[in-house]
Amino acid sequence: MNIKSQTYDAVVVGSGPNGLAAAITMQQQGLSVLLIEGKDTIGGGLRTAELTLPGFKHDICSAIHPMAVASPFFASLPLQQHGLDFIQPGLAAAHPYDDGTAAFLSHSIEETAAALGPDKQAYLDLIGPLVRDWDKLVDSILSPLKFPKHPFLLAGFGLKALQSAEMISKRFSTEKAKGLWAGMTAHSIQPLSNLATAAIGMVLSAVGHVHGWPVPKGGSQSVADALASYFSSIGGEIQTGWMVKSLDELPKSKTIFLDLTPKQMLKLAPDKFSALYKWQLNNYRYGMGVFKVDWALSEPIPFLAEETRRAGTVHIGNTFGEIARTEQQSARDVHAEKPFVLLAQPSVFDDSRAPSGKHTAWAYCHVPNGSVKDMTEAIEKQVERFAPGFRDTILAKNTMNTAEIEAYNPNYIGGDINGGIIDIGQLYTRPALRLSPYRTSAKGIYICSSSTPPGGGVHGMCGYYAAVQACADIFNLKTPNLNPNDV
Ligand SMILES: Cc1cc2nc3c(=O)[nH]c(=O)nc-3n(C[C@H](O)[C@H](O)[C@H](O)COP(=O)(O)OP(=O)(O)OC[C@H]3O[C@@H](n4cnc5c(N)ncnc54)[C@H](O)[C@@H]3O)c2cc1C
Known part of the structure; x- marks a missing residue:
């Protein structure tokens, strides 16, 4: 069968979590869908490979999945019946300090808060309301801007979330709580003085308590x-190994979904969009990049603090001040000497990742967009600082600078893993200021990648909402509510 001569209701370009979500949502409505992927395997940011030694399985991009288990779209699918099994580490995250102690994020908000001593109440006041109301607020948080079902609850969240991580850190009196907060908010990949950097810290902390970081x-x-x-x-239908160069080469379809970022859209469809829309795409901003290391290890990482050995994710950067400084440096095109390192140790909880008794670890730090500097030494020094003897456990390693990350997946422009910076200016107006962020200026062409709300991370909500929009616009179909209980 020659796919190019077929006709579809929808063709989706790119099979990341958002491309898959758009394709599934369209197909669920009884429409015919072709999903095209440039690489030989599907998945985008969701791929695992033996990057170092035989038998050592490394997550090339995403490793830790709080947003996947928090995603109303994923929750609506029978993914367990299709082989998906999430494992919850003993602790979601840990944050070691130079004095050998660690703060942590556990499933229990009370346990997490209690370990912060004098900052117990401040933590409960900040994160508690979001944990309590998560089921009511998730629909507004993981969606495009729309009239909220719970405006007062959302306003309560927004008043804190729209502040900078730095402003919110003043609620805490101890280095322990401030540091934990810095690690959570540094997932925003921006200077911690930027407005709305508190949002990501609040959401990730609350999701840790409600769903875990599996x-x-x-x-x-x-x-x-x-x-x-x-x-x-x-x-x-899925077709892999087809790197689309122009939209003109696609089979005939009523709708096209692009799991791509603005820069690629301009390349693939230079003549399809209005001058204003092209101008908006050209002005879309990308953020810092990442430098990544994967290790094959002879044993678990010998972290000094016990909590750190039990955590799936470890935030390495010591104090709020240190982390804030390094994020500020990377945003200003300076490579930090002691970068903030996000580290995952999945094999401690999943023995299918490495040969018996052996381990894998995954880490990255933020660097200037487009950087080609090798940060391996700086990252390993940071790990060694909180886990003396770490270097002796390394059997092999694989590294990727921002150029290599972009070569691996063209969506990661300059090493930006969020499909564009998620700052206050692009929170809801990504990729362009429009009534619906998923519609392009060309009828029937939609963008469904993490360059749309709610942004980066593995949750599929961008793809889902793009498909909902297309179903309404082109097929006059109303898709069922993901949260039937949320009234
Ligand atoms: C190093 C790293 C670590 C990360 N860690 C985490 C994490 O721990 N947790 C988390 O939730 N998120 C994490 N992320 C982010 C997450 O992977 C992304 O936010 C997510 O994958 C975005 O999904 P997407 O569907 O928008 O695009 P992508 O997943 O990037 O998928 C886009 C797909 O489109 C394909 N494509 C591109 N151009 C074409 C073309 N012209 N023709 C055909 N196909 C094309 C690409 O090959 C790719 O498969 C990480 C990302 C990276 C790089």
């Missing part, structure tokens, strides 16, 4: 495989 058994590829298996089971 790792998928077998690696992040298993999330993509489960989504693809479900998509195929309802009749969807």
Whole structure:
């Protein structure tokens, strides 16, 4: 069968979590869908491979999945029946300090707060309301800007979330609580003095208490495989190994979904968009990049603090001041000497990741967009600082600078893993200021990647909402509510 001569209701370019989500949502409405992926395997940021030694399985991009388990879209799918199994580490995250102690994020908000001593109440006041009301607020937080179902609750969240991480840090009196907060908010990949950097810290902390920060058994590829298996089971078609160069080469379809960022859209469809829309895409801003290291290890990382050995994710950067400084430096095109390092140790909880008794670890730090500097030494020094003897456990390693990350996945422009900076200016107006961020200026062409709200991370909500928009616009179909209980 020659795919190019077929006609579809929808063609989706790119099979990251958002491309898969758009494809599934369209197919669920009884429409015919072709999902095209440039690489030989599906998944985008969800891929696992033996990057170092045989038998050591490394997550090439995403490793830790709080937003996947918090995603109303993923929750609506029978992914367990399609082989997906999440494992919850003993602690979601830990944050070691130079004095050998660590703060942590556990499933229990009370336990997390109690360990912060004098800052117990400040933590409960900040995160508690969001934990309590998560089920009511998730619909507004993981969506485009729309009239909220719970405006007063959302306003309560927004008043804190729209502040900078730095402003909110003043609520805490101890270095321990401030440092933990810095690690959570540094996931925003921006200077911690930027407005709205508190949002990501609040959301990630609350999700840790409500859903945990799990790792998928077998690696992040298993999330993509489960989504693809479900998509195929309802009749969807997948074509891998087709790197689309122009939209003109696609089969005929009523709608096209682009799981791509603005820069690639301009390349693939130079003539399809209005001058104003092209101007907006050209002005879209990308953020800092990441430098990544994967290690094959002879044993678990010998972290000094016990909590750190029990955590799936470890935030390495010591105090709020240190982390804030390094993030500020990277944003100003300076490579930090002691970078903030996000580290995951999935094999401690999932024995399918490495040969018996051996381990894998995954880490990255933020660097200037487009940087090609090798940060391996700086990252390893930071790990060694809180885990003396770490270097002796290294059997092999694989590194990727920002250029290599972009070469691996063209969506990661200059190493930006969020599909564009998620600052106050682009929080809801990504990729352009429009009534619907998913519609492009060309009828029937939609953008569904993390360059749309709610942004980066593995949750599929961008793809889901793009498909909902297209169903309404082109097929006059109303898609069922993801949260039937939320009234
Ligand atoms: C190092 C790293 C660590 C990360 N860690 C985490 C984490 O721990 N947790 C988390 O939730 N998120 C994490 N992320 C972010 C997460 O991976 C992304 O936010 C997410 O994958 C974005 O999904 P997407 O569907 O928008 O795009 P992507 O996942 O980037 O998928 C886009 C797909 O489109 C394909 N494509 C591009 N151009 C074309 C073309 N012209 N023709 C055909 N196909 C094309 C690409 O090959 C790719 O498969 C990480 C990312 C990186 C790089």
